[in-house]
Amino acid sequence: MTKTYSRRTFLKKILSTAAAGLAVVFGGYGYSRYLEPRMMEKNELTILSPKLPPGFDGIKIVQFSDTHLSPFYTIEQLEKVVDEVNLLSPDIIVFTGDLMDEPNSYNETNLISPVLSKLNAPLGKFAIYGNHDHGGYGTDIYSNVMDLSGFTLLRNEALPIKLLDQTSIIIAGIDDLMLGQPDYEGTLAGFSEEQFVVFLAHEPDAAEQAAGYSVNLQLSGHSHGGQVQVPFYGALVTPPFADIYVEGLYQVRENFQLYVNRGLGTTRIPFRFLSVPEISIFTLKRTKN
Known part of the structure; x- marks a missing residue:
C-alpha cells in the first residue's frame, strides 16, 4: 500500500530536514572554528636505532610546530x-617553524620570548625557519625572538648533542625550502653511517632529497x-612541499x-577539521644490530 502525506505533513518533513541540515552545517562550523583549533593531542612514538649511543637510550625529544x-x-x-611541554620532562625540544603568521604585523612580539624561555630541556632547545618566519620581512624578527628564548636556530648547519661521556648524536636544520636558501649538501654531507642524525626541515617533502644522506629521523611541520x-578522503589542500608527506610517521x-x-x-582560515593540533613526543631506544 502506498503511503500518502497531507500537505501539512509534507511541509513539516521538508522543514525538519532543512533544520537538521542547518544544524549540521552550523554545528560543523562551530566545531571547526572554535573547538578543534583549541584541542591538543600528545602523540607519543618510539624511535628504534642501533646507531644510538648507550647514553641516549631513553632520551626524549618533544616537537611542537606551526x-x-x-x-x-x-x-x-x-x-x-x-606548560604541557614542560610536564613531559623533555631532554631535547625542537620547534619546526612558523612561529608568527605575519611577523612584521604581529603586535605582541615582545611577549613571545618571556613565554618560550620557560621551556626546559637539559640537552638543548633547537629551532628552524619556516616560510612564515621569512615572510613579511620576518627573518630577523624571528631570529631575535628565538635567540632571546634560548633556542639554537639552525640554518643550514648541524651540531652535536653531547653527553658527559662525550658520546653524541647530531642535530641538523635546513633553511626553509620556500623562502629561504636551503643547502642540503652543506647541512648533511660528511656524517658517518655510525652517527645518529636528527634532521629538522620545515617542509616534509625535504625528505626526498634528505634520503640521499645519512639521516635517521626527520621532523617536519608545515602541512x-x-x-x-574530508572523511574517507583526507586533506583537501596541502601547501607546496607537503604533497608527498602530509601527517604522521613515514618510513x-x-x-x-x-x-x-x-x-x-x-x-589563511582559522578552521581545523579532522586535523587536531598536536605535540609530538619521541623516545629514542637503542637496539642491537
Whole structure:
C-alpha cells in the first residue's frame, strides 16, 4: 500500500530536514572554528636505532610546530603549550617553524620570548625557519625572538648533542625550502653511517632529497595535516612541499623515518577539521644490530 502525506505533513518533513541540515552545517562550523583549533593531542612514538649511543637510550625529544601566532592563536594558548611541554620532562625540544603568521604585523612580539624561555630541556632547545618566519620581512624578527628564548636556530648547519661521556648524536636544520636558501649538501654531507642524525626541515617533502644522506629521523611541520580534511578522503589542500608527506610517521627508506607534525595554529582560515593540533613526543631506544 502506498503511503500518502497531507500537505501539512509534507511541509513539516521538508522543514525538519532543512533544520537538521542547518544544524549540521552550523554545528560543523562551530566545531571547526572554535573547538578543534583549541584541542591538543600528545602523540607519543618510539624511535628504534642501533646507531644510538648507550647514553641516549631513553632520551626524549618533544616537537611542537606551526603556532602561527595571531589573533586566532594567542599568547595565552602558547603559554598552555609551554606548560604541557614542560610536564613531559623533555631532554631535547625542537620547534619546526612558523612561529608568527605575519611577523612584521604581529603586535605582541615582545611577549613571545618571556613565554618560550620557560621551556626546559637539559640537552638543548633547537629551532628552524619556516616560510612564515621569512615572510613579511620576518627573518630577523624571528631570529631575535628565538635567540632571546634560548633556542639554537639552525640554518643550514648541524651540531652535536653531547653527553658527559662525550658520546653524541647530531642535530641538523635546513633553511626553509620556500623562502629561504636551503643547502642540503652543506647541512648533511660528511656524517658517518655510525652517527645518529636528527634532521629538522620545515617542509616534509625535504625528505626526498634528505634520503640521499645519512639521516635517521626527520621532523617536519608545515602541512597542518591539511588543516581541513574530508572523511574517507583526507586533506583537501596541502601547501607546496607537503604533497608527498602530509601527517604522521613515514618510513622513507631503511633506517630513515619522517614524522610530520600537524602543528598547533592555523593559517589563511582559522578552521581545523579532522586535523587536531598536536605535540609530538619521541623516545629514542637503542637496539642491537
